[in-house]
Amino acid sequence: MKNPFKYGTIVEDEFFTDRQIELQQIMQAMDSENHLILISPRRFGKSSLITKAVKLLKRPCIIVNLQQVVSAQDLATKLMKEAFKIYKWERIKHHMRHFRIVPTISTNPITDGVDLSFQPRVDTRILLEDVLLLLEHVSTPEHRLIVVLDEFQEIATIEKGLDRQLRAIMQAQQGLNYIFLGSQESMMMEIFEQKKSPFYNFGKLMRLAKIPYADFYDYLMSRMPRKDDNIAKDILTITDCHPYYTQQLASQVWELITYEQLSDNVVDEALDRLTQVHDLDFERLWQGFNRTDKYVMQALCKGENPQGTGSLPTSTVFSSLKRLTKTGYVIRANTYSIEDPFFKRWILQKQV
Ligand SMILES: Nc1ncnc2c1ncn2[C@@H]1O[C@H](COP(=O)(O)OP(=O)(O)OP(=O)(O)O)[C@@H](O)[C@H]1O
Ligand SMILES: [Mg+2]
CATH class of the missing domain: 1.10.8 (Helicase, Ruva Protein; domain 3)
Known part of the structure; x- marks a missing residue:
């Protein structure tokens, strides 16, 4: 007998449930020249949902997680490496003829894999343009490429001006779709909903809720x-x-x-x-909280509204809620709640 429940990795097939409406919405968005922005707190199922949609669409797809990207050059390199995984080398080589910055390419005869690197300190704007245009060119009308940028809110921390550079290139592209995933709602909203942001209104915005x-x-x-x-x-x-x-x-x-x-x-x-x-981890996490955060977490565990008790100024409680939501300990839907039910149990047992 095999455990029929699965957690921690992408779920597919019999482990995947519901999300029919969301799948429909994603597939419709991918069936256009538009891009998609999908926001939810951590571990709500963004990756699983996108994986399923891509499978149903039978479209080529590359995914880069911006949490693992350290520079603009690294982003360009990772995008190219992913492209090598799904397209034949001959085809990519053909489209690389126009590269202004030529990468060093080596093949691994054992795995048949292709490795690639760029000279350090090249002009990253040109580099990104070369790579993103290559993605556009390898994409075909019958098998339009989907490029997923996971944890996209990290764009702000990778390199100054990278968002502006990407947007300038992407806005002129055709024949492929971008999906931007993010788990920090406030930062994602700043990127896609603020008028002054380069990515303002760049695609269809979707929020993923819990499973009904x-x-x-x-x-x-x-x-x-x-x-x-x-x-x-x-x-x-x-x-x-x-x-x-x-x-x-x-x-x-x-x-x-x-x-x-x-x-x-x-x-x-x-x-x-x-x-x-998780006793030890919880102990360590708890020691890392300041007094206000502890107070707010305790109130939420007890089902109280931390803003309504009057023990602390509303503005102090509000900043704490904002901080705890950003770090993921608290989720905001209609109301605020503790994200991790096991941490909640631990706090109720040991700290209340
Ligand atoms: N449609 C679903 N049906 C059943 N379980 C699901 C579904 N979607 C997600 N899960 C559960 O949630 C877990 C996390 O899913 P997933 O990794 O897709 O989320 P995520 O939002 O991409 O997470 P992260 O923020 O860590 O990238 C899965 O391992 C699975 O246990
Ligand atoms: Mg994910």
Whole structure:
């Protein structure tokens, strides 16, 4: 018997649920000359969703995570390396004839892979232009290329002016689609919604929410070894339908029932075990918070509105909420809530 729950990596096939409307919206956007901006907090399922959409569309796709990019030159290099993975060398070589900055290319005879590097300190504007135009040229009308830039909010930290350079090149391009993914909502909004930003209104903006309760409920019920609807309900109450944590908790519950034949308070036991595993990390995280952040986290854990208790000035609480949302400890939907249900349990057990 194999654990039917999966967390931490991209989920596909039988592990993937719901998102029908979002898939439709993404596929429609890709069926045009427009670009897409997809925003959600961490681990809501952006990568899984895009992977599924690309598969359904049967389109070539390259993905670069800007968190792993250290400079404009590095971005150009990584884009080229990804292009080498999906296009034949002969085809790329043909389009590289116009490169003003010629890279050094080596092939690995064992893996058949192609490696590439540029001279240091070249003009990055020209370099990016060469590379992005190459992507445009290898893309064909029948198999239009999709270029995904993950954690795009990092653009601001890589190199000054890089956003302006990219935008200047991209705005003249045709025949390919860009998808910009981001997990820091406020920064993504600054990039795509502020008039003075180079990427203002650059594409269709989509927000990814958690997975709807009814769908996740059915998903859990159909996979649990014991058909007890309290188990599914308890899991979803604790995780509040967060995709990653729901799968993680469900996976632990499944193990307790399957391998340890636990029958009572299974969800509670699973929650406790996962909380204990992270005890040291949580302790360290907690020590790193300042007093206001601790107060705000405690209030949210207890289900109180930290802005309504009157113990601290509203502006101080607001800055703390902003900070905690930016670092991902707090999620803002209609209201603010703690992102990690295990950290929440730990705080309630040890700090309240
Ligand atoms: N459609 C889905 N059905 C079931 N589970 C899902 C779905 N989407 C995401 N998950 C769960 O959430 C986890 C995180 O998904 P994914 O890595 O796609 O999210 P992400 O938003 O790209 O995360 P990150 O911010 O870390 O890049 C998955 O490993 C899986 O457990
Ligand atoms: Mg991702």
